Amino acid sequence: MAGHTPLQVAVCGPRDCTDTEAGWAQEVGRLLATAGATVLCGGGTGVMAAVAAGAARAGGLVIGIRPDTDRSGACPGLSAVLYTNMGEARNAILIHSADAVIVIGGSWGALSELAFARHRGGIPVVSLGGWQLHDAAGNPIAAAQLAADPADAVHRALN
Numbered sequence: 001m002a003g004h005t006p007l008q009v010a011v012c013g014p015r016d017c018t019d020t021e022a023g024w025a026q027e028v029g030r031l032l033a034t035a036g037a038t039v040l041c042g043g044g045t046g047v048m049a050a051v052a053a054g055a056a057r058a059g060g061l062v063i064g065i066r067p068d069t070d071r072s073g074a075c076p077g078l079s080a081v082l083y084t085n086m087g088e089a090r091n092a093i094l095i096h097s098a099d100a101v102i103v104i105g106g107s108w109g110a111l112s113e114l115a116f117a118r119h120r121g122g123i124p125v126v127s128l129g130g131w132q133l134h135d136a137a138g139n140p141i142a143a144a145q146l147a148a149d150p151a152d153a154v155h156r157a158l159n
Contacts, residue, residue: 010113043064043074049076101113101117126147
């Protein structure tokens with residue numbers, strides 16, 4: 001459709017991820033690219049590198065939003081890189097640039113991105129194998145839609 005802007009989906013997760021999380025991220029990247037979405041990520045190692053690789057192999061557009069200005073720190077597969085030199089404040093830029101957020105796995109950085117997305121509101125927030133939060137009384141908090149697998153995560157993010 002003329003004038004239609006593709007959805008931008010932020011994919012967040014640990015820089016030190018498991019093989020399972022890396023596999024999920026590659027598949028999420030591939031599925032997002034195939035659907036025509038632009039992938040946003042932190043542009044580093046782990047989940048970020050895996051989602052970039054998956055999306056790039058499928059011919060997708062992948063934007064890395066880096067916390068520093070170190071050109072050697074950016075992962076392969078990125079179509080473009082924004083070097084913010086803002087440290088973890090870049091997490092807010094990443095989330096506020098997204099139409100949906102998928103969090104894969106769990107790390108403190110991914111938790112901050114989940115919190116930014118929930119605080120922002122109005123966009124789908126999906127968790128695949130990541131954080132599950134509880135209030136002070138031990139009751140679960142619906143911080144994100146829980147996805148069963150990469151296809152479910154992408155479906156939830158795009159619909």
